[in-house]
Amino acid sequence: MTNLASPFDPATGCTSTSRYADGACRSTAPVAPRVAMAVDPQRHGPKALVTGAAQGIGAALARSLRRRGLDLILVDRQADRLSALGRSLGAQTVAMDLSARDAVSDLSVALEGQEVGLIVHNAAISTVAPLAETEPAVLEETLAVNARVPLLLTRALLPKMLARRRGGIVFLSSLAALHGAPELAAYSATRGFTLSLGESLWGELRGTGVDVLVACPGATDTEGFRATEPDPRMLRFTPLATPEVVAEEVLDALGSDGPTRLLGGANRAAEAVLGRLPRRLAARFMAANLRRLYRR
Numbered sequence: 145m146t147n148l149a150s151p152f153d154p155a156t157g158c159t160s161t162s163r164y165a166d167g168a169c170r171s172t173a174p175v176a177p178r179v180a181m182a183v184d185p186q187r188h189g190p191k192a193l194v195t196g197a198a199q200g201i202g203a204a205l206a207r208s209l210r211r212r213g214l215d216l217i218l219v220d221r222q223a224d225r226l227s228a229l230g231r232s233l234g235a236q237t238v239a240m241d242l243s244a245r246d247a248v249s250d251l252s253v254a255l256e257g258q259e260v261g262l263i264v265h266n267a268a269i270s271t272v273a274p275l276a277e278t279e280p281a282v283l284e285e286t287l288a289v290n291a292r293v294p295l296l297l298t299r300a301l302l303p304k305m306l307a308r309r310r311g312g313i314v315f316l317s318s319l320a321a322l323h324g325a326p327e328l329a330a331y332s333a334t335r336g337f338t339l340s341l342g343e344s345l346w347g348e349l350r351g352t353g354v355d356v357l358v359a360c361p362g363a364t365d366t367e368g369f370r371a372t373e374p375d376p377r378m379l380r381f382t383p384l385a386t387p388e389v390v391a392e393e394v395l396d397a398l399g400s401d402g403p404t405r406l407l408g409g410a411n412r413a414a415e416a417v418l419g420r421l422p423r424r425l426a427a428r429f430m431a432a433n434l435r436r437l438y439r440r
């Protein structure tokens with residue numbers, strides 16, 4: 145009944161193509177049409193929530209979402225940088241530690257009465273170290289930020305999206321979710337969690353008007369990536385994406401691609417090879433590559 149270009153009339157809740165021959169609109173709550181093959185304020189607005197927005201890919205996503213006409217709610221634990229970005233974008237900011245036990249319920253209180261049409265689960269912790277040498281507290285924090293928050297925050301905000309019959313959820317994951325990533329075990333495992341969560345929801349929510357995308361960037365030039373101390377010699381052979389290019393590709397893909405988008409031609413080419421290998425060989429390739437990247 146609807147097509148990609150059908151105009152949506154918020155007053156009647158109809159699209160021109162959802163009317164019957166007599167002009168009547170039979171459904172009072174139609175699924176919002178896809179007026180654009182990308183993030184769109186009518187389908188994914190009015191407010192987008194971005195976690196981990198103070199820097200890197202999250203900040204680039206926030207800027208791009210603002211340019212695309214969405215209002216913003218930005219969350220991060222770097223209070224000063226967050227409020228500077230919030231001021232420059234006219235955004236609401238919530239400075240908080242997402243690893244705190246009550247983070248999702250506290251955030252839900254801060255969001256009360258707001259129409260969040262898009263959630264971008266971007267915040268993540270990546271620690272490069274052998275598992276046996278990683279403090280359990282760091283693993284708890286990684287589990288909370290990378291897995292618990294995306295799961296419970298989606299649970300908290302999804303019912304209202306379903307009631308409105310429109311919305312969007314973006315899960316940032318990683319190529320590290322697809323194959324084992326030695327010395328990044330907790331990161332790789334929790335990125336795998338968001339990959340499975342997003343792909344599951346993509347299937348579960350089809351036809352509801354809520355779009356889901358799992359986005360897997362490759363190595364991207366952010367402070368978070370630089371903080372893992374990759375070998376500069378290796379970076380000469382590793383094409384780093386910019387956060388801005390990653391953000392545009394993610395937001396262009398929501399609603400038109402899915403469930404999972406590997407970002408960047410180089411990553412898609414690498415995965416085209418890795419994905420065809422037996423898992424044992426792919427894991428060995430990843431181990432050798434990461435050992436070189438982190439000089440182990």
Ligand SMILES: NC(=O)c1ccc[n+]([C@@H]2O[C@H](COP(=O)([O-])OP(=O)(O)OC[C@H]3O[C@@H](n4cnc5c(N)ncnc54)[C@H](OP(=O)(O)O)[C@@H]3O)[C@@H](O)[C@H]2O)c1
Pocket residue numbers: 195196197198199200201202219220221222240241242243244265266267268269289316317318319335360361362363364365366367368369
């Ligand atoms: N950069 C890459 O190469 C790459 C590759 C593949 C996938 N990704 C994915 O892309 C996303 C963004 O990556 P990025 O490199 O832009 O990250 P980033 O530079 O590390 O930025 C992440 C932001 O999230 C914040 N954050 C972390 N833990 C938090 C917590 N407990 N509470 C509140 N805020 C918290 C960070 O604050 P702090 O600085 O204080 O921690 C930081 O501001 C992640 O989901 C990552 O898995 C990145």
